[in-house]
Amino acid sequence: MAEPTPLHALETPCLLLDKAILRANVARMQVHLGGLGVSLRPHLKTAKSLDVARMAMASPAGPAIVSTLREAEYFAAGGVRDMIYGVGIAPAKLPRVAAIRAGGTDLAVILDSLDQAEAVAAHARASGDAVPVLIEVDADGHRSGVAPGDRDTLVAIGRALTEGGATLRGVLLHAGDSYSLSDPDALAAAAEDERVAAVTAAEILRAAGLSCPVVSVGSTPTAQFARDLTGITEVRAGVFMFGDLFQSGIGAVAVADIAVSVLATVIGHQRAKGWIIVDAGWMALSRDRGTARQAVDQGYGLVCDLAGRPYPDLVVRDANQEHGIVAVRPGAEARLPDLPVGAQVRILPNHACATGAQHDRYHVLDADNRVAAVWPRINGW
Known part of the structure; x- marks a missing residue:
């Protein structure tokens, strides 16, 4: 890829991979085990x-x-x-x-x-x-x-x-x-x-x-x-x-160490219900709900801005096949962010293995959160 591609040019949903975070996670484990x-x-x-x-x-x-x-x-x-x-x-x-x-x-x-x-x-x-x-x-x-x-x-x-x-x-x-x-x-x-x-x-x-x-x-x-x-x-x-929200709930990684996310686009609102609808449902995120058994339930994923910063207590509360329902975590006092139709978000996965299995490639991010490469991945047995 000659020139990095901005996120807004990508079709959604798609799988993002932050190369710098991946490299740091690998180095940290190698140093720990080497010691x-x-x-x-x-x-x-x-x-x-x-x-x-x-x-x-x-x-x-x-x-x-x-x-x-x-x-x-x-x-x-x-x-x-x-x-x-x-x-x-x-x-x-x-x-x-x-x-x-x-x-x-x-x-x-x-x-x-x-x-x-x-x-x-x-x-x-x-x-x-x-x-x-x-x-x-x-x-x-x-x-x-x-x-x-x-x-x-x-x-x-x-x-x-x-x-x-x-x-x-x-x-x-x-x-x-x-x-x-x-x-x-x-x-x-x-x-x-x-x-x-x-x-x-x-x-x-x-x-x-x-x-x-x-x-x-x-x-x-x-x-x-x-x-x-x-x-x-x-x-x-x-x-x-890669890290994921389940491993973060264990304490094995920090949220900031999660290298993969799903890029999604806002496609609608149900304002009376406090919902934002995105085009990433369980076919893009997986049905994994492992965090439901942990102290913090992350729904179907934690919602972030395009820089990968989580919005306060904003999760994918529910998911249909191609629709994700984004809302504030139950019991939280955070406000729903103003995300108009066409806005993009990044969703951190509950289980990196299961979410990755929904996709056939990684869009690899550079330091400016642009896509610098596309790496294929496989599925099947």
Whole structure:
């Protein structure tokens, strides 16, 4: 793009990305983790963009983690060579994994059951490809994983892999329950619990004579609040790059650190109801209402001026498919701003991953809030 484009020239709704905030968020995380002696493996599920990935990864080749095989294929085509597919492997997906690996990418998979391990081992024997595997360990009862102290299951999985022709690369944990916390000390304690669970599982495998070179943990909250990462080799996090209102409610980012927003246009008013109508509904913002469970409910998003400054207590109170209903937060004393038809606003998202998934590109802002580049992003599985 030769000349920066002013925001008023953009068709709305569209997705904006502040490059300077993105760069600062990445640098802050790298410095924090570097001080604790571990490397960052950025999760690319939020960004789904090679341009963003190259800002976050240690090198153009990685490392990285992805949440879909569509992402793995896309980033592999862009030169990323060190990746983890971070969703428990379904046996039917192994041929697709094999195709990515055959192209020169070291793509590892994760699993948490003996059935999965036996399927991977059978694939390894049939293909001659010693697929690298990380055993998913349950950090906190949030979702998937082997209990960290379940020696019998951990060792059985490890032996099924190594004796069957696959490669046991290590253990992987995700402290998903950290998303329900907000107190810094509680978040630091969750990070420590995650670390202890990871090290416990790794020590069980090693004591059984099994290799465990990688001990991988991560979530944006625990990555931000970890104080000691002894025994950990890498930390994974992704949404920290962009930030969102949910992470702000946790305390993992500040509102000023949110790098993405949706540009919308005022298309009407319902003055008797105190509403401003914009052309960004849930198809542009997503249906995510995660902040409804937090101390501050941000509706479907926090409304800002074109410089990214939030209007006092102005939120998207409700959303239809293509209409957003903007109003003052219930119980607040702020005044509705004078925003005529045709005026533009920026809306900060509740969940950057979900909002990003509604769009196929980023309009990348320069220091003057003009669009200096357009970066493609992908969706799908």
